Amino acid sequence: MSKYITSSNGQQDETDYFPEGFVQLQNPNIELMDQDILYHLGLGSESHDLIEMFGDVKFVCMGGTPKRVEQFANYIMEEIGHKLPTGTTLQDISRYSYRYSMYKVGPVLSISHGMGIPSVGILLNEVVKLMHHARVQDPIFFRIGTSGGIGVEGGTVILSEEAVNDELEPCYELSVLGKKVRRPAKLDKKLLRELKSLHHKEDPYETVTGKTMCTLDFYEGQGRLDGAFCHFTEAEKMDYLQSLKKEGIVNIEMESLAFAALTHAAGIRSAIVCVSLLDRLKGDQIHTPKEVLDEWQMRPQQLVARYIKRYLQMKGRISFDKTCGAFTCGGLCSNGIESGMCKEICQKAG
């Protein structure tokens, strides 16, 4: 099996792909360094035992804000029935970097990436190196985000088929030593289909797929009329958004291009699951009450949690008890009862 990865001259090279292998770095220098300081994570390959700390990671879930990723860490802990030792609580692993927040819940890392391509780009470089140093095998990366929908209602869950730049090309361009390098912003098609299949008929919202446009600017760059600067009319804005819709763009956000391109270049399977906070064909400002927005932002988390649960279940790392609806992980069900005892006891407890 092979797939295209990046090269420095902007061409696509065909290279081996390691679906069940360790994360390979596209940089021969790292192995020659005495230590590798992951500056923005507050970690280092010599100062920390990265294999011991992170060797069991399978899923890396990223979201914009420290708050959201802390929330996801607690949510996935509940969902997979992961138990912390008595008298302990989750702690932000990167708290001394003051840049990103990182929580670990068994096989799941939950990390904030801030806003925009540069911020998620720094994080991805360091997390890919972290996966390599920790000898993690075939991790799966998710971006769990918010976005502006194009012709879809607020609250809709959107799975990205590919990320495109503001010229609608599925390509992340960066300048390396003064020369432009272009990297394909591809996402894993199989992962996308699997996620799509986890939408439930009874979910009170739609889950759609389409292209995601990634911009460097939130206001003018997304055709908003409400920034500090605006030199176009509402009609010009609407023409532009309608032209995006015709091209198959279903949402706009600010991180997908680097997320897709850098995970693809690293040979890491990845998916982007966003909720739409509003339909940009109907407005620019977000007037929806905070409680509703909070509920909407749980929806991509729920979909990703379903995937993670199903994966762990298939691998025998958690088992589902139909009676009590609780998952068991590490010998305990999510009610804290020993595996095997679960069904009987939970039946009695109702």
Add this chain to the structure above:
Amino acid sequence: MSKYITSSNGQQDETDYFPEGFVQLQNPNIELMDQDILYHLGLGSESHDLIEMFGDVKFVCMGGTPKRVEQFANYIMEEIGHKLPTGTTLQDISRYSYRYSMYKVGPVLSISHGMGIPSVGILLNEVVKLMHHARVQDPIFFRIGTSGGIGVEGGTVILSEEAVNDELEPCYELSVLGKKVRRPAKLDKKLLRELKSLHHKEDPYETVTGKTMCTLDFYEGQGRLDGAFCHFTEAEKMDYLQSLKKEGIVNIEMESLAFAALTHAAGIRSAIVCVSLLDRLKGDQIHTPKEVLDEWQMRPQQLVARYIKRYLQMKGRISFDKTCGAFTCGGLCSNGIESGMCKEICQKAG
């Protein structure tokens, strides 16, 4: 007096400049809106009395991390002798946005901008609108940052003469409705000279001026050999960095271009004061101990604090008592003693 500001067609327009006026928005739509929600600040023009809350602001100081701007808020409070009412403490005004942190100390706002052009760009759009809504007059914006030096030692303070993109043009390019718009990334020359003059002979570090290069990527984009991806040699990297030095680039960071261009387009005087964390001609990774880095990061804060103190002193808003070395603000010196009484009492206290 006039200066060039932006236009939607990518050309420079000459327009009036209001050095002592209110902040004018380059967007006629804002005045027609019932309310303006500053989503990423957690503020709104109807939900908050922005004139009452922010009308007395004169200085907006931005830095990368929530930690650094909280530290600056406490530092400037001490420096200008600003007293909080008994039993109160500073609180992050934007804490419910989960995006940026904002502290207010009398006439000074201290706000985190995150990493990269998109993140500082969102913030600047909303802070410029905040200045407008609050009817702030002629505010001065500072970016207080960290950077990689080119041919300057770690710990050197660098004042940006202008910000340039990765093609070495002093120009911030963004895509608006699918068309490229270019904005001059100009900084205020007088403010630069004033800041430069505030370097003290006895400061145990140099303060230099030069061009600042702004990149979208921290690793390959800045010619680093230690990212997850690297397809160039050390010799190619060194050739590139030397070519930057020849062009007058003294440091590289990730926000200056949008900071300079958007403040300039808004008619707001601004300056960028960074410390160099390392000389990139000597390496890529930051090995300096945390305590030393913490001391270095105080240096740009000290320079900006000197400017703010001198400004407030000249405007009669604080006065300097040579005997005790404390500034008085709002009738109290920084030892908490009433103005006028200060000299005598502090002399007695030694």
